[in-house]
Amino acid sequence: MILITGASSGLGAALAKLYNADGETLLLSGRNQQRLSDVVGKMSGDVQSHPADLGDPADVAALLDGLEQVPDTVIHCAGSGYFGSIEEQDPQAINDLIQNNVISTIYLLRELVARYRTHKVNVVIVMSTAAQVAKAGESTYCAAKWAVKGLVESVRLELKGSPMKLIAVYPGGMATDFWTTSGKEMDTSSFMTADEAAMMLKQALIATEHGFVSDITINRN
Numbered sequence: 001m002i003l004i005t006g007a008s009s010g011l012g013a014a015l016a017k018l019y020n021a022d023g024e025t026l027l028l029s030g031r032n033q034q035r036l037s038d039v040v041g042k043m044s045g046d047v048q049s050h051p052a053d054l055g056d057p058a059d060v061a062a063l064l065d066g067l068e069q070v071p072d073t074v075i076h077c078a079g080s081g082y083f084g085s086i087e088e089q090d091p092q093a094i095n096d097l098i099q100n101n102v103i104s105t106i107y108l109l110r111e112l113v114a115r116y117r118t119h120k121v122n123v124v125i126v127m128s129t130a131a132q133v134a135k136a137g138e139s140t141y142c143a144a145k146w147a148v149k150g151l152v153e154s155v156r157l158e159l160k161g162s163p164m165k166l167i168a169v170y171p172g173g174m175a176t177d178f179w180t181t182s183g184k185e186m187d188t189s190s191f192m193t194a195d196e197a198a199m200m201l202k203q204a205l206i207a208t209e210h211g212f213v214s215d216i217t218i219n220r221n
């Protein structure tokens, strides 16, 4: 059973489509029920959806309460972007960015570890190459993704000896709704499609069945 967050769009929705084609049992989450229903409507088999704002701890708890079994894998794709030179950034948009990327991941990991640390669960956390290198015009986004990286690497130490594993994923540019919602005008024609990135990630995750693959970077050509 696989739980995918951020499954109403982009990478999460593309992964859901691939795992659905394999006949996996899925629980898909995002904030917007209509967008989730649109994704689920294109699938057959055992696929359910549960809307949740992961920036709300009660929503995170309710999402996991809704699981009928311990998931084998949780793929956390939820996130958002916001860009611009530091002096031009809007405080509310900065807050939203931190909420959607950092707070949401902290709340999700907190609940997952509390419930499943003694279970064999792979928790896949999608960050960005912006967590690996500094980028001008992306300061707050980089700060958010670097924060998530620090979180993941620290919680890994807390999970030493536990069958629960945290897998860090660092994708490069993908042509998804992310750019529209971030408000940044971007020519995404050379970027990976969500389907291409999902295919590469799914393939890389197969290797985790044979040992602990801790970090996956997905570069665009």
Ligand SMILES: NC(=O)c1ccc[n+]([C@@H]2O[C@H](COP(=O)([O-])OP(=O)(O)OC[C@H]3O[C@@H](n4cnc5c(N)ncnc54)[C@H](OP(=O)(O)O)[C@@H]3O)[C@@H](O)[C@H]2O)c1
Pocket (backbone or CB within 6 Å): 005, 006, 007, 008, 009, 010, 011, 012, 029, 030, 031, 032, 035, 052, 053, 054, 055, 077, 078, 079, 080, 081, 099, 100, 104, 126, 127, 128, 129, 170, 171, 172, 173, 174, 175, 176, 177, 178, 179, 181, 194
């Ligand atoms: N696109 C890129 O170039 C790129 C590159 C590197 C890394 N990334 C990262 O990859 C991940 C997926 O990005 P994407 O390109 O697939 O973006 P996307 O198409 O915009 O999808 C983002 C998903 O996250 C959900 N979401 C956002 N905030 C949420 C919250 N507070 N609670 C619950 N769900 C929330 C959105 O659903 P609702 O709006 O329905 O809630 C949506 O399903 C993100 O973490 C992003 O930062 C993207």
